[in-house]
Amino acid sequence: xxxxxxxxxxxxxxxxxxxxxxxxxxxxxxxxxxxxxxxxxxxxxxxxxxxxxxxxxxxxxxxxxxxxxxxxxxxxxxxxxxxxxxxxxxxxxxxxxxxxxxxxxxxxxxxxxxxxxxxxxxxxxxxxxxxxxxxxxxxxxxxxxxxxxxxxxxxxxxxxxxxxxxxxxxxxxxxxxxxxxxxxxxxxxxxxxxxxxxxxxxxxxxxxxxxxxxxxxxxxxxxxxxxxxxxxxxxxxxxxxxxxxxxxxxxxxxxxxxxxxxxxxxxxxxxxxxxxxxxxxxxxxxxxxxxxxxxxxxxxxxxxxxxxxxxxxxxxxxxxxxxxxxxxxxxxxxxxxxxxxxxxxxxxxxxxxxxxxxxxxxxxxxxxxxxxxxxxxxxxxxxxxxxxxxxxxxxxxxxxxxxxxxxxxxxxxxxxxxxxxxxxxxxxxxxxxxxxxxxxxxxxxxxxxxxxxxxxxxxxxxxxxxxxxxxxxxxxxxxxxxxxxxxxxxxxxxxx
Numbered sequence: 230x231x232x233x234x235x236x237x238x239x240x241x242x243x244x245x246x247x248x249x250x251x252x253x254x255x256x257x258x259x260x261x262x263x264x265x266x267x268x269x270x271x272x273x274x275x276x277x278x279x280x281x282x283x284x285x286x287x288x289x290x291x292x293x294x295x296x297x298x299x300x301x302x303x304x305x306x307x308x309x310x311x312x313x314x315x316x317x318x319x320x321x322x323x324x325x326x327x328x329x330x331x332x333x334x335x336x337x338x339x340x341x342x343x344x345x346x347x348x349x350x351x352x353x354x355x356x357x358x359x360x361x362x363x364x365x366x367x368x369x370x371x372x373x374x375x376x377x378x379x380x381x382x383x384x385x386x387x388x389x390x391x392x393x394x395x396x397x398x399x400x401x402x403x404x405x406x407x408x409x410x411x412x413x414x415x416x417x418x419x420x421x422x423x424x425x426x427x428x429x430x431x432x433x434x435x436x437x438x439x440x441x442x443x444x445x446x447x448x449x450x451x452x453x454x455x456x457x458x459x460x461x462x463x464x465x466x467x468x469x470x471x472x473x474x475x476x477x478x479x480x481x482x483x484x485x486x487x488x489x490x491x492x493x494x495x496x497x498x499x500x501x502x503x504x505x506x507x508x509x510x511x512x513x514x515x516x517x518x519x520x521x522x523x524x525x526x527x528x529x530x531x532x533x534x535x536x537x538x539x540x541x542x543x544x545x546x547x548x549x550x551x552x553x554x555x556x557x558x559x560x561x562x563x564x565x566x567x568x569x570x571x572x573x574x575x576x577x578x579x580x581x582x583x584x585x586x587x588x589x590x591x592x593x594x595x596x597x598x599x600x601x602x603x604x605x606x607x608x609x610x611x612x613x614x615x616x617x618x619x620x621x622x623x624x625x626x627x628x629x630x631x632x633x634x635x636x637x638x639x640x641x642x643x644x645x646x647x648x649x650x651x652x653x654x655x656x657x658x659x660x661x662x663x664x665x666x667x668x669x670x671x672x673x674x675x676x677x678x679x680x681x682x683x684x685x686x687x688x689x690x691x692x693x694x695x696x697x698x699x700x701x702x703x704x705x706x707x708x709x710x711x712x713x714x715x716x717x718x719x720x721x722x723x724x725x
Contacts, residue, residue, distance in 0.1 A: 232345045237331060237563040244331055246277040247429035250286055250449060253293040254442025256433075260285035265422050265451065270338030270571040271562040273607035279425050282450035287417070287458040290446035294388040294415030295464055297443030304385050304413040308364040315360035315410060318438035322353040322431060332426035333399055338562045338571030338609070339525060352403035352431075355707075358691040359407035362709060371720070378723040383716040385413035386491060387466040390459040392452075392480075393428070394472045395421035395573050396528040396631075402428050405469045408711040410444070417465070418447045419456055421472075423573050425449035452476060457483065460490075467491035469714060471530070473629070474654070474700045493704030493714040495696055497629040498530045498657030501650040502686065503672060504546055505643060506539040509664035510684075515549035518635075521660065521686040523557055523613045526572055527581075527633035530701075531658035533686055535626055536637045537649050543639050547596065547617060550635070554597040554613035561606075571609045572632060578609040581632030585614055588625040593636070594618045621649050629655070643668060647675045656698030660686040679705075 246267070249256045259280035267276045282290075298304050303311065322329065329352075330344035339348075369381040391405035398420055409416050420428035425447075432447045448455050456476075459465055460483030467490055470480050474496040484490045502518050504511075521533035538546055560567035572578040578601065585599050598614035611633055619626050619636040626636045640646045650659060658680040661672040673681045679697040682688060689695060694705035704714050 232342060233565050235327070235565075237334075237341050237565070240327070240331055241335060241563060244328060244335075246332070246335075247426055248277050248279040249429075250280055250282050250290070251429055251432035251447040252286070252290050253446065254436055256429075259283075260289065267336065267423075267425070268574065269335050270573055271606070271608045273575065273609065276335060279422075279449050281422070282448040282455045284454075284458045286448055286450070287455055287462065290417045290448050291388055291459075291462055291464050293443040293446055294417055297441055298385070298387050298415045302441040303415065303444045306413070311411070311413070312360045312363040314439040315356055315363070318435055318440065319353045319357035319360060321434040321438050322349065322356065325430070325434060326350070329399060329427050329430060332430060333424075334562050334570070336398060336424040336426050337395055337573050340560075340567040340570045341563055342565050342567070343525070343570070348397060348399050352399045355400070355403035355407045355691055359411040362712070363411050366709065366712065376725060378725065380721045380723075382719050382721065383412070383712075384719055385716055387414060388464060389414045389416050389715055390462070390465045390468045391416055391418045392456050392459065392468060392470045392472065393418070393420055395423040396525060396530070398424035399427040399431070401471050402431070404471075404706045404711070406445070409469065409715045410440070412712050412716045414715055415444050416446070417459060418445065419459060420447070420449060422449065422451050460484070461487045463488050465490055467493070467715060469493045469704075471495040471706070473497055474702075477702055491714065494702035495530065495704070495706055496657075496700060496702035497655055498532065498697065498701050499535060499627065499629055499653045499655040500531050500533045500658040500660070500678070501535045501537050501676070502533040502660040502662070503646050503650050503676070504536065504538040504542065504662040505646065505665070505668055506541040507664045507668065508542065508662040511542065511546050511549060514662045515546055516553060517686050518660070519550050519553035519557070519613070522635045523554065523569065523633045524687075526559075526570060526611070528573060528631050531680065531687065532631075533660050534630060534635060536635055537640055537646050538637065539646065540639050540641060543637070547615070547637060551597045551615055554615050554635075557613050559602055559610040559612060569613070569633075572611055573609070575609050577631065578611060581611055581630055581634065584625055584628070584630045584632070584634060588616050588619070588623065588634075588636070591623045591625070592618065592620075593623060593625060598633070621652055627653060643671070647672065651675070651677050654700040657701035658682070658697070
């Protein structure tokens with residue numbers, strides 16, 4: 230069976246939907262009777278009620294993680310053996326590709342082709358990349374006097390809480406699990422309440438791979454209950470969080486109110502796509518800019534949501550982008566032919582539509598899209614939307630919409646483009662489009678963002694760090710730099 234020949238609707242009728250926390254190596258009943266609804270955003274139907282973990286469940290998960298860590302079963306396992314097990318974990322993720330892709334699409338409404346061809350193999354590759362890194366990261370020997378030898382070694386922190394979002398549930402979990410497990414930590418994973426399925430499934434695969442029980446625990450639950458409990462927990466050593474800037478601020482507070490735990494934050498974005506008049510390929514720019522805001526229905530932290538374009542080429546470029554927007558029609562997430570799926574929840578759909586209304590009210594002009602579609606299905610779909618005549622002080626230009634909405638801001642020259650690009654609280658990513666090497670370098674150095682793409686957008690490798698400046702957070706996911714968040718440096722002095 231292939232993705233094209235599989236009847237995903239039939240598969241969805243028989244797939245097992247995990248709904249209980251995974252603690253100490255097994256699915257267990259939650260210590261609370263509370264649940265939350267998991268809804269399929271493609272048609273609005275209830276899939277299953279999932280256990281909503283509370284303080285007692287979080288305590289049990291952290292206790293299990295701490296016991297596993299202190300036992301040394303994972304934290305002191307020889308690196309070559311930890312590598313072998315994580316490679317097996319990666320292989321099992323790929324071996325369960327069909328089921329994981331289906332669970333991901335049922336949770337968040339993204340096209341099954343994206344889940345199958347993108348999210349699942351990406352997660353497996355991430356785990357494998359960090360597995361390969363385990364026995365290739367070395368300590369240091371410092372330069373000291375002849376009667377001293379000083380070693381600088383890395384040690385795991387202990388228990389790491391990984392709190393991940395709903396837009397790429399499996400991929401974002403892997404971005405945390407890969408480096409945290411590779412460095413020898415135990416992990417308590419809290420998926421977003423909208424998307425617990427794949428997190429719960431891979432916990433079972435981790436045990437099958439040989440990861441000792443207690444090293445990976447999963448607690449589904451609400452952010453203000455389970456997430457807060459992890460943030461305030463006195464026996465959690467680190468929180469790795471991806472999500473909104475608002476919630477990231479809460480975790481900073483929780484750290485100060487508890488044990489000054491390590492915090493790593495990858496937060497919101499309002500990424501500019503700066504197109505200068507000397508751009509020499511407007512067709513490719515338009516295609517890439519459209520993909521950069523409409524992909525995953527705009528539910529991407531680094532989505533290129535602000536088009537900052539010089540007035541000399543604005544009309545020509547905007548016409549090309551609008552053609553891509555109008556050709557991209559939301560469809561059934563379980564159809565292999567669908568390129569654009571749904572918004573994750575009804576609440577998020579209404580939030581995005583509210584921003585579209587706000588843009589109109591502020592005087593911006595909708596030139597493509599702007600409506601809910603496929604409402605007869607019961608699902609949550611919004612067509613790709615393009616605004617023109619946007620001022621950078623408008624809400625749609627300043628606030629993270631997290632939907633398929635592009636705001637076009639016209640500027641006169643390079644200097645104004647740079648001023649507008651940096652006029653935001655965020656600094657996650659940016660795109661620059663120019664045929665001038667000089668302008669490319671000037672722009673890349675001027676824009677305050679953790680990632681700048683020049684004449685491309687949303688490129689990534691696990692060897693390259695990802696993260697933001699300003700209120701887009703701090704610390705890095707991906708690359709060897711991600712391992713810094715989950716380990717501590719120890720200096721050891723030997724006198725002789």
